[in-house]
Amino acid sequence: MGEELVACDEKGTAPQNWQLPSESFLLFLQKHRVQLVEDLGDCIDCIAERGLQENFLSKDDYEEIVYERGPRNQVRKLLDIICCLGEEHARFFCTISKQIKSTNSKKQVTKNNEYPKLIQKHKDVLLRRNEYIKYYNSRHGEKYCFSDHFVNLLLVNGHYTLEIKKNELLTFGQQRIHLQNKKETKLDLRSDQLLQKLHERCAPKRILVSGVAGIGKSVFVQKILYDFANKKAYSKFDFALNLTFRDLNLINKPTTLREIICKKHGHLSQILDEIFNNSEKLLMIFDGFDEFRFCSQVDLDQYVFDPDERAELPQIFSSLLKGELLPEASIVVTSRPTVLSHIPVDCIDRFVVITGFSGLEIEDYFQKFYRDNVKGTETFGYVSENHFLFTLCYIPAFCWIVCSVLNESSALHIEQPKTMTDIYCHYLVVLLKYHTRQVDSTKHEAMLNAIIGLGQLAYNSLLQHKTLFYGHDSEIINELPNDIVNSFLDNTFVQELDCTENVLSFTHLTIQEFFAAFYYAYEVNLSYDIMDTKVQEKLNIGSGHLDLFIRFLSGLLSVRNQSIFQKHLRLNGSEKVESYTLWLIECLNKSCEKGYFILNLLHCFFEQQRSCLVRRIKPAVLRLNMSDSIFSPIDLDVLTYFLGHVDMDIEELDLTATHVNAHYLTELLPYLNRCKQLWVGENNLDLEAIKVICKVLASPDCKMKQLGLGWTELEDNGFLMIYRALKYNQSLEGLWVEGNCISYTAVEEFSEIPSFNSTLKYAVLLGNELKPDDLTALATKPHRRVIVAQIDNDFGQEFWKGWWDWIFQRCKMCNDEKIVAFLTKVYRGLGLCLGKNTGWMGEWYIELDNFLQERIMNCSINNIKKRIETLKQMFLEQSTNL
Incomplete structure (x- = not known):
C-alpha cells in the first residue's frame, strides 16, 4: 500500500505492503499503532472528513474524533473506533489513508519548493510592519524610518534580584548604574547576541528581557524583527513571530497555538505544519508580560503538547515557556520587573536587563530627534548640565518627553523645569498648544472638560489597578475629542472574528499617574478619595503604589505650576493647596520622629520648591529611614535638598x-x-x-x-x-x-x-x-x-535581643522575595558563628519558624513560596545544632 504509512516493527524492519496475506488489516493497525499515530497526525482532518462523506464513519464517530485535543489524540480515537467496527472498516481505512497520504506527499514536494519563497514573503511582511519607528504623540502622518532613528539600548546579562518596592522608574536608577559599571565580568550584550551562546555554554532557548516602563522593551522587539527581516542577524531562524500580551488579552475562550499565530500572521496558515515540524528554526517573541491579565496563572503543572490542542491561554503560554510545547523553538519574553515573580524562572536560560541609554546614547537620541546638529548639540548641552533632567533621560520615554518640552516650550516663555512634575506640566501645555488642530482650543471650556475627563479615566483606572482600556468598556473615552485621545493615548486595533476591538492605554505609565494627580487636584466631588488610608485598604492599594501619584500631586499644587495652568489653560487655582501642604508638613514631622520610611515625602517636599515650608518642619528628633530603596541620583538630590534646609x-x-x-x-x-x-x-x-x-x-x-x-x-x-x-x-x-x-x-x-x-x-x-x-x-x-x-552570655541577653529585634523588624517590613535574600545572609552569619551556648537563642528560632510559616501560607507565587520553605528548613536544621 505504499511507503507513506509504512511503520517499523519491533525488530526495526518495515513491512513492504499492508496487504500481506499473512495478517489482517485489524492486526496491522494494532501492530503498528504507535507509528500510525505519529504518521497520520498531519492528515487526520482529511481522513475523518472522507470517512464521514463515504458513510464509513457516523456523525457521532466523527464528532468524537474532532473534539479530541490534538491530532495525535484524534488518530488514537479513530483507531479505537475502527477496531470496534471490524475488518472491512480497517481495510477501507487503510485504503483512504494511503490515498490521502500520497496526495499530501505530492503537495509536500510543492511546499518544499515554495518554502524559501514563503520565508522571504514573511520577512517582507515583517519589514513592512517594522520599517517605521513610532514616536509618542507624533503628528498625523509623521513617519520616521527605524534605521535612521533607532538609538542603541544598553543590555546587560543579569536580572532583578530584589523587588522593585517603590515606583519602579524612580528606584531603578542606581541599580542601572550598578549594572552598567560592574567590572568583575563582562555584562554588555549586543542585541544580535541575545540568542547566541556565550563562553562554552549551549545557546539559550528561553530568554527573559526585563526593564522598567518606557525603557525601550517594545522598540527592542522591533529591532529584533527589523534585523531579522533585513537579514542582519538571527540567520539561524527561518521564521520570527511576535505576539503582544495586549492582543492576547482579547482571547477569552480556549484556543490553540495555531489559532493564536494565525490571528496576527495569517499569511503563514498554509505552512504552519512545516514551521512546527522544524521548530528549531522558529523564534517566538512575547512582548509585555506585565500587561497579561493572566500573568499570575502561568506557573502551571498542566501542559499542552500539540499546537492544535485546545486549551486556556495561560496553559498554552506556560507550556511554550517550559518547553513542553515546541521544545526546540526559541522563546523571548519581555516584561516590566513588577511581575517577574510570576514567571517560572527555573525554565529561563538567560536573564537580560535593558538599562536604557548611556550618556553617549542620550546625545545620539537628541541629534536624531531634532534632525538638526546645531539644535541637537545645544539642547543636549543644556540637559547635560541639568543633573535632574539628564538623569531622567536614561529612560527613552522620558528622553522623548524632555526633547518635546524643550523643543517648543521656549515659545511659551515658561521657566525651565526644575522637577519631574514641571516637565509633565510643560508637556501637557505643549501638546495642547501644538498637537491639537485648534491652536487656541485651550481657551475653551470644552477642552478643559476633556482634560478633566482624561484625568477621571486615569484616576479611576489607578483605583482599579488598570493600565489598559477597551473601547467598549469606557464611556469616558467615547466622549473625549479625537485630538485629546490621539495626543495622550495609544490606540491599538485588534481584528476579531466578528468585530474590531479597540485597545487604549496612556502613552506612558507615568503620564497616567500624572493625569490621575491632575484630576485629584482639580475635581471637587471625588467618588473615592485615594489619599484616605481606609480607601487604600478597601481597594488593596499597597505601600509604594501611590508614590509617583503623590509626587505629581505635590508638584501640581505648587505655586509655580498653579501659575502656569492659570496662564496657559485659563484654569482656576486648586482648592486643595493648603490642605495638601498641611498633610505634607504633618507627615514629614511624624515620619522624622518615628523613623518611618520617608524618601517619597522628601520627593514631595522637593517638588514644592518652597524653602519657606522649612519653618513649619519641627520634629522632636530627626530620623531618616531610606532602607531597601535602591538609591538613584534623583533620590540623592532630594535628600541633600532636605538636609540643606533642615538644620538639625x-x-x-x-x-x-x-x-x-x-x-x-x-x-x-x-x-x-x-x-x-x-x-x-x-x-x-x-x-x-x-x-x-x-x-x-x-x-x-x-x-x-x-x-x-x-x-x-x-x-x-x-x-x-x-x-x-x-x-x-x-x-x-x-x-x-x-x-x-x-x-x-x-x-x-x-x-x-x-x-x-x-x-x-x-x-x-x-x-x-x-x-x-x-x-x-x-x-x-x-x-x-x-x-x-560569637553569641554568648558575655554581653547578656538584652544586648542580643536588641540585635535580633532589629533583624525581625526588618523581616516584617520586607516582602517575600526580600525576606529570602535578607534571611539567607542572616543564616550564613549565624552558621559561621561558633559557641552558641545560649538557651534563649532557641526562642528566636521558634519565633522565626512561626513567622516563615505564616508567610508561606499567604504567599501566592509558587517559586518564591518554595524558596521560603527551603529557608525555613535550613533554619530548623540550624536550630537543632545549638
Missing part, C-alpha cells in the same frame, strides 16, 4: 540596602558629621566608600555613636582603615560589621583599640572568617572585651 542633628540615617556608594557618601559628607546613628549595611562598599566613612569618624566634629556596616563585603583592608580612623574619634560607641570577610589577623590587631580609644564599647563581628582556635586566642587578649565574635 540627625538622630538616625538608615541607608541599608540602598546601593549607596562612594559618590553618594561623598555628596552626603557635609551632613554625616551631625549624624548620630548611620546604617549602611547590605551595600557592597569598596575601599573608596570606606575612606569617606573614615573621614567622618576622624573629623573633630563627628557625633556618630552607632555605625552599621554589616554584610557590606568588608575585608581586612577596609576594617583596619576604620581601626586607624578611630584613633581620632571620641564619639563612636558601637560598630556593627557582622557577615563580612574579616580574618583573625585583622581582628587581632583591632582588639588593641581600647589602648587608645575609650568610647568604643563593642565591635560586633558575627559571621566573619574566624575559626574556633581564633576565638580561643582572642579570649586571651587583654582587650578582648571590645570584640563580639
Whole structure:
C-alpha cells in the first residue's frame, strides 16, 4: 500500500505492503499503532472528513474524533473506533489513508519548493510592519524610518534580584548604574547576541528581557524583527513571530497555538505544519508580560503538547515557556520587573536587563530627534548640565518627553523645569498648544472638560489597578475629542472574528499617574478619595503604589505650576493647596520622629520648591529611614535638598540596602558629621566608600555613636582603615560589621583599640572568617572585651535581643522575595558563628519558624513560596545544632 504509512516493527524492519496475506488489516493497525499515530497526525482532518462523506464513519464517530485535543489524540480515537467496527472498516481505512497520504506527499514536494519563497514573503511582511519607528504623540502622518532613528539600548546579562518596592522608574536608577559599571565580568550584550551562546555554554532557548516602563522593551522587539527581516542577524531562524500580551488579552475562550499565530500572521496558515515540524528554526517573541491579565496563572503543572490542542491561554503560554510545547523553538519574553515573580524562572536560560541609554546614547537620541546638529548639540548641552533632567533621560520615554518640552516650550516663555512634575506640566501645555488642530482650543471650556475627563479615566483606572482600556468598556473615552485621545493615548486595533476591538492605554505609565494627580487636584466631588488610608485598604492599594501619584500631586499644587495652568489653560487655582501642604508638613514631622520610611515625602517636599515650608518642619528628633530603596541620583538630590534646609542633628540615617556608594557618601559628607546613628549595611562598599566613612569618624566634629556596616563585603583592608580612623574619634560607641570577610589577623590587631580609644564599647563581628582556635586566642587578649565574635552570655541577653529585634523588624517590613535574600545572609552569619551556648537563642528560632510559616501560607507565587520553605528548613536544621 505504499511507503507513506509504512511503520517499523519491533525488530526495526518495515513491512513492504499492508496487504500481506499473512495478517489482517485489524492486526496491522494494532501492530503498528504507535507509528500510525505519529504518521497520520498531519492528515487526520482529511481522513475523518472522507470517512464521514463515504458513510464509513457516523456523525457521532466523527464528532468524537474532532473534539479530541490534538491530532495525535484524534488518530488514537479513530483507531479505537475502527477496531470496534471490524475488518472491512480497517481495510477501507487503510485504503483512504494511503490515498490521502500520497496526495499530501505530492503537495509536500510543492511546499518544499515554495518554502524559501514563503520565508522571504514573511520577512517582507515583517519589514513592512517594522520599517517605521513610532514616536509618542507624533503628528498625523509623521513617519520616521527605524534605521535612521533607532538609538542603541544598553543590555546587560543579569536580572532583578530584589523587588522593585517603590515606583519602579524612580528606584531603578542606581541599580542601572550598578549594572552598567560592574567590572568583575563582562555584562554588555549586543542585541544580535541575545540568542547566541556565550563562553562554552549551549545557546539559550528561553530568554527573559526585563526593564522598567518606557525603557525601550517594545522598540527592542522591533529591532529584533527589523534585523531579522533585513537579514542582519538571527540567520539561524527561518521564521520570527511576535505576539503582544495586549492582543492576547482579547482571547477569552480556549484556543490553540495555531489559532493564536494565525490571528496576527495569517499569511503563514498554509505552512504552519512545516514551521512546527522544524521548530528549531522558529523564534517566538512575547512582548509585555506585565500587561497579561493572566500573568499570575502561568506557573502551571498542566501542559499542552500539540499546537492544535485546545486549551486556556495561560496553559498554552506556560507550556511554550517550559518547553513542553515546541521544545526546540526559541522563546523571548519581555516584561516590566513588577511581575517577574510570576514567571517560572527555573525554565529561563538567560536573564537580560535593558538599562536604557548611556550618556553617549542620550546625545545620539537628541541629534536624531531634532534632525538638526546645531539644535541637537545645544539642547543636549543644556540637559547635560541639568543633573535632574539628564538623569531622567536614561529612560527613552522620558528622553522623548524632555526633547518635546524643550523643543517648543521656549515659545511659551515658561521657566525651565526644575522637577519631574514641571516637565509633565510643560508637556501637557505643549501638546495642547501644538498637537491639537485648534491652536487656541485651550481657551475653551470644552477642552478643559476633556482634560478633566482624561484625568477621571486615569484616576479611576489607578483605583482599579488598570493600565489598559477597551473601547467598549469606557464611556469616558467615547466622549473625549479625537485630538485629546490621539495626543495622550495609544490606540491599538485588534481584528476579531466578528468585530474590531479597540485597545487604549496612556502613552506612558507615568503620564497616567500624572493625569490621575491632575484630576485629584482639580475635581471637587471625588467618588473615592485615594489619599484616605481606609480607601487604600478597601481597594488593596499597597505601600509604594501611590508614590509617583503623590509626587505629581505635590508638584501640581505648587505655586509655580498653579501659575502656569492659570496662564496657559485659563484654569482656576486648586482648592486643595493648603490642605495638601498641611498633610505634607504633618507627615514629614511624624515620619522624622518615628523613623518611618520617608524618601517619597522628601520627593514631595522637593517638588514644592518652597524653602519657606522649612519653618513649619519641627520634629522632636530627626530620623531618616531610606532602607531597601535602591538609591538613584534623583533620590540623592532630594535628600541633600532636605538636609540643606533642615538644620538639625540627625538622630538616625538608615541607608541599608540602598546601593549607596562612594559618590553618594561623598555628596552626603557635609551632613554625616551631625549624624548620630548611620546604617549602611547590605551595600557592597569598596575601599573608596570606606575612606569617606573614615573621614567622618576622624573629623573633630563627628557625633556618630552607632555605625552599621554589616554584610557590606568588608575585608581586612577596609576594617583596619576604620581601626586607624578611630584613633581620632571620641564619639563612636558601637560598630556593627557582622557577615563580612574579616580574618583573625585583622581582628587581632583591632582588639588593641581600647589602648587608645575609650568610647568604643563593642565591635560586633558575627559571621566573619574566624575559626574556633581564633576565638580561643582572642579570649586571651587583654582587650578582648571590645570584640563580639560569637553569641554568648558575655554581653547578656538584652544586648542580643536588641540585635535580633532589629533583624525581625526588618523581616516584617520586607516582602517575600526580600525576606529570602535578607534571611539567607542572616543564616550564613549565624552558621559561621561558633559557641552558641545560649538557651534563649532557641526562642528566636521558634519565633522565626512561626513567622516563615505564616508567610508561606499567604504567599501566592509558587517559586518564591518554595524558596521560603527551603529557608525555613535550613533554619530548623540550624536550630537543632545549638
